[in-house]
Structures are given as C-alpha cells and as structure tokens.
Amino acid sequence: MKTKTILELLTLSSSIYFLAKDTNFLDKINKLTEKGKENINRVVSESQLDENGNEMEFVDKIILKTHELQEELNEKIEELVAKFYKKINVAHLDEIKALNERIDKLDQMVALLEARLNRFEA
Structure with a gap:
C-alpha cells in the first residue's frame, strides 16, 4: 500500500512539474509573440518612402523588412560557419x-636557388 502511494505521489509531482514547465514555456512564447506584435506594429506605423518619394504600401514594407532580415541572417550564418x-x-x-599561393611562391624560390646553384657549379 505504501509503495502505491509513493508511486502516485511521484506521478503527481512529475505531472505538476511538467505542467509548470509547460506554463513557463507558454509564458516565453507569449512574451516573444508580444515582442513580435510590437515590432510588426512599429514597422507598419513607420512611414517609409520609396525611391520616387511615395509612401510604401504595407506589403512593400514587409518585403523590404524580409530582405533586411534575410541579409542579417546570412551574415550571422557566415560568422557562425567561420x-x-x-x-x-x-x-x-x-x-x-x-596556402597554395605560398607554395607556388616557394616553388619559384626553390627553382631560382637551383638555377643559381647550377650556375655556381658551372
């Protein structure tokens, strides 16, 4: 009987732990969502002009922002790969x-030194 109670308590505590962990995860997702909403609202509220001086439409702003984010992502990926x-x-x-260029230069130097050595021997 005691073993069954201990197992039930362990099961209950692990379930509570996972629920708490899930709520922390959901809180983080909600925070990120709010930040994303704020960024989107900021981008939409900004008035951006195209090369002709006309205000850009919402879709054009999104496309522009997507290109900027893609460039940033590519730069970060290059840094991480390096x-x-x-x-x-x-x-x-x-x-x-x-290294190949250095090897070529060293080969040229060796060839010049061999030519000098052959000239001195002759």
Whole structure:
C-alpha cells in the first residue's frame, strides 16, 4: 500500500512539474509573440518612402523588412560557419588558396636557388 502511494505521489509531482514547465514555456512564447506584435506594429506605423518619394504600401514594407532580415541572417550564418570551421580546425577555402599561393611562391624560390646553384657549379 505504501509503495502505491509513493508511486502516485511521484506521478503527481512529475505531472505538476511538467505542467509548470509547460506554463513557463507558454509564458516565453507569449512574451516573444508580444515582442513580435510590437515590432510588426512599429514597422507598419513607420512611414517609409520609396525611391520616387511615395509612401510604401504595407506589403512593400514587409518585403523590404524580409530582405533586411534575410541579409542579417546570412551574415550571422557566415560568422557562425567561420567560427565552426575554426573550432573544428577545418581549413576555409580562402586559407587553402592562400596556402597554395605560398607554395607556388616557394616553388619559384626553390627553382631560382637551383638555377643559381647550377650556375655556381658551372
């Protein structure tokens, strides 16, 4: 009987924990939703002019904002990829090109030194 009561209490406490966790999660979602609404309202209320000096329509504002966000996202992705490459020590394409150029220069120097050595020997 005591084991059954302990199991019921554990089940009840874990259920309460998950409900509390879910409410925290829902609170976070609500906060993010409110922030999103505020940002959308701010974008809509701003008057933006196009290149002709006319006020942009709502859809045009959304398209413009989407392009700006896409550019920001691409920049952040590039930064994160570069950090990831450095972290896992994988050579980036620019680094590989620089190393290949350096090898070519060193090969040219070796060829010049061999030519000088051959000239001194002769």
